[in-house]
Amino acid sequence: MKKNRGRIIFISSFIVMLLLAGLGFLRFGHYKVVVVRENAETEEHTEHEREQHIGKISEVHNEDIDKEESDQHTPGELVKINDLQRKKLDIKLGTAGPGKLLTTIDLPGEIVLDADHLAHIVPLLPGVVREVKKRLGQTVHQGDVMAVIESRELADAKAAYLASSERVALAQATFTREEQLWQKKINAKQEYLDAKNSLSEAKIEHRSTVQKLLFFGFSEALIKDFQKHPDKSLTRYVITAPIDGTVVQKHITLGEKVSDDTAIFTIADLSHVWVDLSVPQKDLVSIKIGQKTHISLGFGTPDAEGNISYVSPIADKNTRTALARVVLPNPDRRWRPGLFVKARISMGELQLPLVIPKEAIQRLGNENVVFVETKGGYDPKHVSLGRSDGSSVEILSGLHAGERYVARGGFELKAIMMTRDMGAHAGHGH
Template identity: 40%
Template sequence: MIALLIGAVGGVGLRPVDSALHAFLAMPAATLATEGQDHAEEAHGEGELHLTAEQIEAAGIRLADIGEGRIARQLSAPGTITASADRLARVPARVAGTVTELHRRLGDQVAAGEVLAVVESREMAEAKATYLAAVRAEALARTTAERERRLWERKISAEQDFLKARTEAEEARIRVDLSRAKLSALGLGTAEIEALPSQPTDALRRQEIRAPLAGRVTDRRIDIGTSVSPETEAFVVADLSVLWVELAISASDLAHLREGQAVHLTGGATGQAGEGKVVFVSPMLDSQTRTARAVAELPNPDGRWRPGAFVTAGIATEAQSVALSVPTEALQTVEGRTVVFVRTEGGFIKREVVLGRRDERSAELVSGAQAGEQVATANSFVLKAELGKGEAEHAH
């Protein structure tokens, strides 16, 4: 029996069986023979296969319920996984200076606001000193204005002196605001600016490069001792929990594509599958390829998908409900007819079916089976091979 079954499987050019199927094939011949011995002629004549639950599990056969479903037109497009532009930060040095400390390495996970490196900068020292001087001058001008106000109210000094002192205090406040704005532009946060008056003089030249978002360091372009300018891109930090898939959509398929549609993705380094959704469809066509750019968002909480991998995107469009549907992997061809194997109490029975509309995953079932019945899906070819073996034995 084992030889006949392997021959039947090999005759259709299938790939090598997996471990579960190997276990099924390795069962003693008497196991299957005993199960169906009393019914062999009747069972195979009616397309029945008598298998125990253990044999079904050993063969890796999976079941699916027949019921309502949706048949959709599928668009297929090539794609490339990239980091989400909404979750990618290129971190500049912001000032001219020299890198003196590195706190994070390539590949490290970082939190938002975490220090990545430290730069010693004369520009930063000058900006901080200007701010501190402006703060002290503003405090003195405010005190002077308050004293002149009291003297004027007591008729001790002229109103002109009070107005002049008030104007100088306002100008001093404006200088503080301007110097604060410059520090913010250089990358200092509010808390850091507020803490400057209490810092030692030696700390004025330090500029901390901080992560603007939580993620992983995917690129680092500085080392200790590196001279940097304000435009130097020191780090790249990416949140890879959500990725983008860049798709190229042909002009003929654009009419069927909408933002928000579900996308089924297959491929990647390990051939995995995932689900995403379309978040952008470009209104412009590439003048050379005559394709439009579309972007799908792909959740990646466990990090299975890697930027740079190539994938194939299946986009369901024009979905229609059907009363009965069956997975396409449950369909087999026997003597030129489409059949499914329906689960029975003793195993399975072959049923010829009539199909309607279909897509890559499901087919509309017009006749041949009923709602609520279960059909074999994964490894259903094992049942086809076993059926062929039984019919061959019956013929002899």
């Protein structure tokens, strides 16, 4: 009996264990099947279903936002400010309507020296440099001594002048004596005529030597001074500045030999410069003398205004461009020859149906907007832009004639709008 009773207990325990195992299998097996089935269904979702799912989440999130902040504006809605804020922001309104745009042509250019006020100093005779009085970049005035050259050719010219002066004086004395003797019938007429011819020849030779010295740059007063001081150095050649200006080139050093075909100084009057513009073939018909031109150098240099003073009658056969020139005042010397500039030439005005200031256009994301006045505040309306002259913009769509818009202060409204939206997102980030 005891043995049978133990067997019964063992069999019962085994059955209970089987039942428990079966229940566990069913439980955990069902869970596993559910997971696999749900994953399979998730993989079979379409993109549309995903978007709907995300949309529902967004709707729920937005509903939460609306419930929590029903008194705040969401991005893209009106911007509301009170009168005090409007005054502080200096909001200025405008009325949308027709306007004019300046039509312009943009051209590249280069600043060059004014060749009408430029002097290349070339010695008129060769020699050796004994003194250099001026340095590169120095301001000079007409008549200032630039350098002193010792020249043998000048010595020969001065000597010839002094000799011819003596011969003229001697011939003049001989002629006067022979004329008196002939008038007194003491000498023959032929002797008188010979003396007269000799005087004429001496004067011709003398004039030739004077002309040579004038060619070398000596004044008549200085030439006459040679006779008063015949012992002064005959070789000293003083080179002076022919114009007022600045020494922009210097090719002379002490002791070197200079020739009569090389510039040793270049003096430029920098109070005015030229701006040479390259005009392409397609724009040549539009460029006229007198047109107003805006010159821009950039890099912090203030812009300048000038007028077209010259248009070349011929074009470059290689580039097919023609030269147009602007004379530009340069009192403070900021327009340095050799620099490149941009030139904007005014062509006239273009009347358009709807034009507003460029300042009124603001950028929100990838869109251009204009803040339009409404009863509730300022509404950022998307607009399509047309042509622009840099200060005004043509509006193609999004704004209608007669609408009141923010002409000045749009940037401040945009900042308020962005700050509000950032605050709204930050407030719901928890």
